[in-house]
Amino acid sequence: MSVVTCQLSVSLDGYVAGPDQSRQDPLGRGGLRLHEWLFAADRWREQHGRAGGEPGVDSQVVDEVTRGVGAYVMGRRMFGGGEGAWDESWRGWWGEEPPFRTPVFVLTRHPRRSLPMAGGTEFHFVTDGIRSALEQARAAAGDREVAVAGGASAVRQYLGAGLVDTLQLHIVPVVLGAGEPLFAGLTDLRLEQTRVVAGPTVTHVTYRVLR
Amino acid sequence: MSVVTCQLSVSLDGYVAGPDQSRQDPLGRGGLRLHEWLFAADRWREQHGRAGGEPGVDSQVVDEVTRGVGAYVMGRRMFGGGEGAWDESWRGWWGEEPPFRTPVFVLTRHPRRSLPMAGGTEFHFVTDGIRSALEQARAAAGDREVAVAGGASAVRQYLGAGLVDTLQLHIVPVVLGAGEPLFAGLTDLRLEQTRVVAGPTVTHVTYRVLR
Numbered sequence: 001m002s003v004v005t006c007q008l009s010v011s012l013d014g015y016v017a018g019p020d021q022s023r024q025d026p027l028g029r030g031g032l033r034l035h036e037w038l039f040a041a042d043r044w045r046e047q048h049g050r051a052g053g054e055p056g057v058d059s060q061v062v063d064e065v066t067r068g069v070g071a072y073v074m075g076r077r078m079f080g081g082g083e084g085a086w087d088e089s090w091r092g093w094w095g096e097e098p099p100f101r102t103p104v105f106v107l108t109r110h111p112r113r114s115l116p117m118a119g120g121t122e123f124h125f126v127t128d129g130i131r132s133a134l135e136q137a138r139a140a141a142g143d144r145e146v147a148v149a150g151g152a153s154a155v156r157q158y159l160g161a162g163l164v165d166t167l168q169l170h171i172v173p174v175v176l177g178a179g180e181p182l183f184a185g186l187t188d189l190r191l192e193q194t195r196v197v198a199g200p201t202v203t204h205v206t207y208r209v210l211r
Numbered sequence: 212m213s214v215v216t217c218q219l220s221v222s223l224d225g226y227v228a229g230p231d232q233s234r235q236d237p238l239g240r241g242g243l244r245l246h247e248w249l250f251a252a253d254r255w256r257e258q259h260g261r262a263g264g265e266p267g268v269d270s271q272v273v274d275e276v277t278r279g280v281g282a283y284v285m286g287r288r289m290f291g292g293g294e295g296a297w298d299e300s301w302r303g304w305w306g307e308e309p310p311f312r313t314p315v316f317v318l319t320r321h322p323r324r325s326l327p328m329a330g331g332t333e334f335h336f337v338t339d340g341i342r343s344a345l346e347q348a349r350a351a352a353g354d355r356e357v358a359v360a361g362g363a364s365a366v367r368q369y370l371g372a373g374l375v376d377t378l379q380l381h382i383v384p385v386v387l388g389a390g391e392p393l394f395a396g397l398t399d400l401r402l403e404q405t406r407v408v409a410g411p412t413v414t415h416v417t418y419r420v421l422r
Contacts, residue, residue, distance in 0.1 A: 010223070011225075012221070012225055012380070012393075012394060012402075013224070013225035013392065013393075013394045014222075014223055014224035014225050030398070169223070171382060171414075171416070173402035173403065173404050173416075173418050174402075175394045175397050175398050175400050176398065177394070177395075177396075177397070177398035181224065182223075182224075183223060183224045183386045183388070184388075185388075186386050186388070187241070187386050187387065187388035189386050191223075191384035191385075192384065192412075193384050193411075193412055193413065193414065196407065196409035196414050198404075198407035198409075200404075201403075201404055202404065203382075203404065203407050203414060203416050205382070205384075205414050207384050
């Protein structure tokens with residue numbers, strides 16, 4: 001059965017986005033700093049249709065976390081914002097050729113027809129909960145990984161339900177002080193460090209989630 | 212002039228102690244888990260007069276962070292608990308032969324005579340603030356390092372005042388959810404990752420504090 005993975009950039013105080021998140025500023029105040037390492041990685045830029053960037057350890061990490069994925073699960077805001085955006089003409093904010101290139105199962109309360117995009121991404125909208133979305137993603141992924149892509153709320157739900165096998169944190173030397181806390185309500189989480197990769201500016205640590 | 216260092220074990224959500232700290236339980240609920248890697252390191256055990264433990268990467272880290280220190284600064288609670296303990300007969304909770312083996316400058320509001328202990332540790336009590344304690348520690352350390360030993364409140368004050376040169380975090384795969392937050396009030400902190408050491412269970416990351 002598919003391994004369920006999850007990887008996020010996190011501040012030293014455990015936030016995955018800064019305070020005052022909004023439609024215009026989904027990463028919140030200071031939150032962009034969590035992703036600078038990623039935006040500078042040539043592999044990420046290539047996946048997102050942008051030129052330039054740096055090769056190296058961070059790019060290898062990006063390559064690893066995407067290469068084995070056969071399907072994604074994500075929250076509705078990660079697909080494309082708040083409830084107001086849920087008419088059928090709204091195609092999300094990933095552009096016409098999203099970087100996923102696999103089936104993507106979007107958690108929502110609003111039924112909607114599946115949405116095929118260029119480049120292999122197809123968004124499916126799941127209204128009956130996180131376990132159903134995961135089952136559908138597993139079926140689509142075959143023996144490849146299912147990645148819980150985000151946002152933080154979806155990740156917390158999957159972690160809290162014991163449905164994630166490996167968690168990779170990109171630990172960024174930034175203090176946000178407030179914002180979206182990755183670990184809220186997860187004091188029972190038991191993790192075992194399995195791998196450490198030192199990037200030039202951030203540290204990538206992989207944990208096995210113990211049951 | 213002495214380099215000023217600081218090293219702490221921190222949870223993934225940025226706490227250096229759990230909730231409900233007390234004289235009986237100074238690490239708070241779950242806080243002991245932050246230090247299991249340390250208590251298992253043979254070098255730490257040797258420094259604290261205990262047998263056994265494991266050699267290896269964690270022990271090397273312990274050795275490195277103590278070897279170069281010429282003087283310590285610490286808060287009063289780290290010396291020996293709350294204000295109630297401040298009579299001259301109370302010799303702190305480090306035993307008759309504390310592991311520091313250098314001068315130790317204790318931040319307090321209560322003047323007290325210096326307290327020489329076995330093994331080279333001498334506690335000095337500083338009532339005129341963190342800068343004064345640091346100056347005295349620098350003078351005592353010569354060209355060796357000054358280490359801000361803790362607790363979290365003292366560390367936050369020194370970090371907030373821009374007086375720390377390097378911060379080493381031992382990042383422990385534990386979620387505490389509440390307790391003593393290392394980074395409270397420190398959103399302006401600017402850190403640059405300089406070194407990553409993978410221990411078997413925790414990751415040791417060193418940061419340069421930028422001015």
